[in-house]
Amino acid sequence: MVQFDKKKLNDGSLHVTISGKIDEKFDGGPVVEAAGGNGSTGKVVIHLGGIRSISSLGVRAFEMFISSLAQREIVMIHVSPAIASQMTMIPNLCHDAIIESAKLPFACPSCGAEKSHSIPWRAQANVEHAPKCACGTTMELDGLPEQYLPS
Numbered sequence: 001m002v003q004f005d006k007k008k009l010n011d012g013s014l015h016v017t018i019s020g021k022i023d024e025k026f027d028g029g030p031v032v033e034a035a036g037g038n039g040s041t042g043k044v045v046i047h048l049g050g051i052r053s054i055s056s057l058g059v060r061a062f063e064m065f066i067s068s069l070a071q072r073e074i075v076m077i078h079v080s081p082a083i084a085s086q087m088t089m090i091p092n093l094c095h096d097a098i099i100e101s102a103k104l105p106f107a108c109p110s111c112g113a114e115k116s117h118s119i120p121w122r123a124q125a126n127v128e129h130a131p132k133c134a135c136g137t138t139m140e141l142d143g144l145p146e147q148y149l150p151s
């Protein structure tokens with residue numbers, strides 16, 4: 001079950017937050033409808049930080065959703081670990097969408113604190129954009145970079 005939160009900005013772009021679990025029942029119809037309201041080809045910004053999991057059939061449903069928005073400029077932001085790891089395995093998953101950032105788990109090697117932090121979705125960003133822990137230590141990605149980021 002997923003939740004959609006849609007907001008149309010003055011510049012004509014549509015901002016959508018999708019959260020929850022993506023499975024075979026995923027239907028992005030409400031978003032496609034909202035994006036096509038004016039017959040525009042405007043930008044669609046999709047916030048994916050709240051996607052907790054995506055099943056293998058959900059991947060297919062998500063891919064169809066993205067391809068049905070293909071005429072538009074799609075920007076994905078704060079992509080969750082569940083989605084990011086699918087993107088690295090299936091390069092075509094998001095078609096021509098621009099993946100701006102991924103919200104990934106970081107851990108502190110000194111005190112063990114953990115937090116989610118958004119970094120640009122590109123190789124080495126986990127090092128170049130690593131957050132600082134409250135204790136002053138630079139945090140490290142909790143997982144392998146190639147699991148979440150393009151290489």
Ligand SMILES: [Zn+2]
Pocket residue numbers: 108109110111112113133134135136137
């Ligand atoms: Zn720390």
